[in-house]
Structure formats: C-alpha cells, structure tokens
Amino acid sequence: MTEPAQQGTESPEYAAVREAAQRARAAAPAVRAAGDGAIDDALRAAAARIRNGAHELLDANAADVAAAEAAGMAPGLLDRLRITEERLADIASQLEVLAATPEPATEWPVRTLETGERVFERRVPVGVIGAVFEARPNVTVDVASQVLKARSAAVLRTGSAALGSATALVELVLRPALIEAGLPAEAVQLVPLPGHDGAEALVGMPDLVPLVVVRGSGEVTRRLSVLGATAGTRVLAHADGGGVLYLDSSADPAEVTRLVSDSTDRLGVCNRLNLLLVDRPAYDRLLPIARAALDERGITLSEPPHAHPLGHEWALDSGAEAHVTVTAVDGPLDAADTATRETSGLAATICAADGDAADAFIDRYTGTGVFWNATSRLLDGYKLLGLPETGINVDHTPGPRGPVTYRDLGLRQFVVLPPA
Known part of the structure; x- marks a missing residue:
C-alpha cells in the first residue's frame, strides 16, 4: 500500500486505521500511569464479563462460523474460528491468571561509574502496539490483555471471518471492563474493516503504532514485515509453525x-x-x-x-x-x-x-x-509460562523468541543519576 502522503489522498482503509491508532495513542498515557492494580482489575472484570455474557459471545461466534461454513472454509480453519463454552472458560481463566501475575520491576540498578554517577535500567511502555492476527477470536483477548498488562494501548486487526466475534469481545467485554477499572475504553481499538488493506495500513504508520505483532501464514507475515520495515515500523512476526x-x-x-x-x-x-x-x-x-x-x-x-x-x-x-x-x-x-x-x-x-x-x-x-x-x-x-501469549516468534535473531508475553513488550531505557 502506498502511503497517503505520497498519493495526496487517503484511502478509507488507511483513514479508519489512522483514526483508531490516534484514539489508542490518546488513551496510552492513562494506561501507562494507571495506579497499582488498575490493569489487573480490568482483566478480572473482563474475565467476569466473559463468564456472565457467554451466550452473547457464543451467538456472535455462531454467526461467524455459519458464514464461514457457507463460504466453504476448511475444517482446520473452522476449528480455529469456533468458540465453545469450554474455550470461553479457558479465556476467562487465563485472564484471571494474568491478573494475578505480579508486574515485573520497572527499574533496577546496573552499576556505579568511576566518577560516581549511578546507572539504572528502566522498562518503559511502547505506548501503542498493533496486532494483525488470523481469524481466531481468542487471540483478540490474548493480545489485548498482554498489551494492557505491558501498559500500552492496542490496535487490533483480525481476519475477516472472525470480525463479528472479535467485535463482540471488544465491545461487550474488554471496553466495559476498562471503564469499570477507571481506564479509557479507547485503549483497545479494533479495525472494523475486512480485507488486507487494514493490515497493510497498520504496519505503515510508525509514528502512531511503532510496534506491530503479526501472526498468520508465512507468506502474509513476510509481506507485512517487508512493508513494515519499509515504513520504519518494528514488526514482531509470528509466522510459520509445525x-x-x-x-x-x-x-x-x-x-x-x-x-x-x-x-x-x-x-x-x-x-x-x-x-x-x-x-x-x-x-x-x-x-x-x-x-x-x-x-x-x-x-x-x-x-x-x-x-x-x-x-x-x-x-x-x-x-x-x-x-x-x-x-x-x-x-x-x-x-x-x-x-x-x-x-x-x-x-x-x-x-x-x-x-x-x-x-x-x-x-x-x-x-x-x-x-x-x-x-x-x-x-x-x-502451557509453558502460565501466561497467555501474543504468539510464538521463531526468528533466528536476538529479541523475543518462542512464546511472547507482556514481559517482552517493553522498551529498555537507561537512567543516570548523580552520585548518592
């Protein structure tokens, strides 16, 4: 996708993603500054809403599954798309486990220089993190919860077949839970458009969304990685498996x-x-x-x-x-x-x-x-870490590798203070 500034006009897809990213960026400072326990309160509230509103979520998913079956979706992909009562219970349980997991230290000492200055390393939030993922509704909650736990705001784009299910999870679960915990609902954004243009737009606006997690087939993730690298976006790809x-x-x-x-x-x-x-x-x-x-x-x-x-x-x-x-x-x-x-x-x-x-x-x-x-x-x-994941990274380069969780979604910062 050519960036709008080069075209002189902005496509509807790019405009929709940009607006979602701007709303997320506006909400990000409140997420970063949330008081102790506020994020975890939101996660617990989301788990409760999943348990109490299961029938509405199952109805939304049933509509997605029926449409996918009518379109000839293969059984393996249907299995990923389908939500059951058991899977909803698992999603809620994982949210509760994540909420009970202590946040990692935000600052720790490194060394004292010969001249007396004290060096500290600090972990700071990214701000806004995007995610592109397959038509798999549970990933909506997995990724959003990890991003929130990392004290950033999220912009999510799912496969078109799961858009109804993802919308229900965002509108009926995640956003009300954020409000209940005193946090802005705009901290979780869902790109409301089907098709690939929304994904391409999301990896093309580094000033608003500097980091994008990309899941899916190897072909798709590699293409989005190239587009992101060209634009200057850091793409964390979760691609081929097996x-x-x-x-x-x-x-x-x-x-x-x-x-x-x-x-x-x-x-x-x-x-x-x-x-x-x-x-x-x-x-x-x-x-x-x-x-x-x-x-x-x-x-x-x-x-x-x-x-x-x-x-x-x-x-x-x-x-x-x-x-x-x-x-x-x-x-x-x-x-x-x-x-x-x-x-x-x-x-x-x-x-x-x-x-x-x-x-x-x-x-x-x-x-x-x-x-x-x-x-x-x-x-x-x-299963390995006791935490939900954004996906599994198989890069042969330094950085997050294997299951990626909120602990991997922060930035390194050095702080130098005067001698004690």
Whole structure:
C-alpha cells in the first residue's frame, strides 16, 4: 500500500486505521500511569464479563462460523474460528491468571561509574502496539490483555471471518471492563474493516503504532514485515509453525503412541505434529505404531517420495489439514539437523529411552522449543509460562523468541543519576 502522503489522498482503509491508532495513542498515557492494580482489575472484570455474557459471545461466534461454513472454509480453519463454552472458560481463566501475575520491576540498578554517577535500567511502555492476527477470536483477548498488562494501548486487526466475534469481545467485554477499572475504553481499538488493506495500513504508520505483532501464514507475515520495515515500523512476526517428532530406535512403543496422539489433538494449530522423523534402523518397526495412532485421529501419512517440502505446514493447507509428513533419518543428529533445516524452527520432540540420544538431539536442535518425551503442543505461552501469549516468534535473531508475553513488550531505557 502506498502511503497517503505520497498519493495526496487517503484511502478509507488507511483513514479508519489512522483514526483508531490516534484514539489508542490518546488513551496510552492513562494506561501507562494507571495506579497499582488498575490493569489487573480490568482483566478480572473482563474475565467476569466473559463468564456472565457467554451466550452473547457464543451467538456472535455462531454467526461467524455459519458464514464461514457457507463460504466453504476448511475444517482446520473452522476449528480455529469456533468458540465453545469450554474455550470461553479457558479465556476467562487465563485472564484471571494474568491478573494475578505480579508486574515485573520497572527499574533496577546496573552499576556505579568511576566518577560516581549511578546507572539504572528502566522498562518503559511502547505506548501503542498493533496486532494483525488470523481469524481466531481468542487471540483478540490474548493480545489485548498482554498489551494492557505491558501498559500500552492496542490496535487490533483480525481476519475477516472472525470480525463479528472479535467485535463482540471488544465491545461487550474488554471496553466495559476498562471503564469499570477507571481506564479509557479507547485503549483497545479494533479495525472494523475486512480485507488486507487494514493490515497493510497498520504496519505503515510508525509514528502512531511503532510496534506491530503479526501472526498468520508465512507468506502474509513476510509481506507485512517487508512493508513494515519499509515504513520504519518494528514488526514482531509470528509466522510459520509445525511441530516435529523424532522417533529414535530406543523409543518405547507406548510412548510413540502417546506422543503421536497427544501431538495431533488439534490440526489447525501451529504447534501440532507436522513432520514425523523415524530412525532408519527402526523405520519398519516404529512407523506402523505411529500410523495406528494417526489412523485413530483420522490422519493420513504423507510418505516418501514427497512432492512437497518436508516442512510443508499442513495446518495452513485448507482441506488437507489431516496429514502428517514422514521420512527416515540417520540418528538424533541427522534428525535435529533435518528439523532445523526443513522447518520454521518452532518446536521438536525426541521420543527416546536412550538419554544419550536425547541429549544429542537437544544440544543440536536450534529451534525455539525442544522436548524429550513431551509433545510439541506444550510450546504455548500458557502451557509453558502460565501466561497467555501474543504468539510464538521463531526468528533466528536476538529479541523475543518462542512464546511472547507482556514481559517482552517493553522498551529498555537507561537512567543516570548523580552520585548518592
């Protein structure tokens, strides 16, 4: 998208996002200066509103799901879109856990200079944080709550299929909860427009929204990252996913069955089993065990020779989500190298009884999470850290990596004071 200043006119999409960003910026100082406990009070109030207003939220989501089904949305994407009573209860519980989590220190001493000045490091809010995410309603609350806990205001843009659900969560839950806690409702903004133009606009206004969290398919996040970099916006991308499971020759058959089953309980999520690696000497022995577990889930193995990359992410392949790729490897080092080379580096598991094999795999793999006899589905902010997340970052550069929470959404500032 070309910026309006270059065109001489402003598109309706850009204008709508800019207005939302301006409202968020106006609310940001109040969020930063909120008294002790005010943010947590808002989160608790939001949890209560979810519990008490579940029927309205479920009705809004049912309308989104019905429209998506009529449009032919694939089952895996429908699973992400759908809200159930159980999922609403989980969202409320996570808000309560977040509210009970103490805020990190805002300032701490670093050193005293030879000339006597005292150096402190301080954590300060970003101000306004944007987020672009897939048609997954729970992410509306996950991201907004993390941004608020980081004492910033939020501008959210969701996939068009979830716009009705997201609107209900913002208007019926988040904004009233903010008001109840004495905070401005404008601290959470939702871009009200479907389509990609709103996302492109959000990453294109660094003066208003300096940081944007981007989730979704690799293609979309990479395109938005390029647009953001061109505009001068810091984009924190949560892109490609796909969990890896390596079955070592020492693997216990019962553990193989458990891990394959546990790793495929949901097919539309990024940390599900996507690539199955089997130690070559045990291929004919272990693969039938894994296949039986996948058959129980209604999942088809994509076996060699492959017409697609090994790391092809089935969760994003509409209509073909119920697949897992399998290939043979030569021991734990080759397995770790294959997982690192062929996938995004989200998470990988080794199923093994041999501790030396497990250590070799763990030391070699460079992704964001590595597991021994535990499912890659555990690579999740709430499961690992006890906190909701904005997403999972797989960058191979310094900065927030793995599940990103409010603790990662602050700025570093140095303060130098005179000698004591």
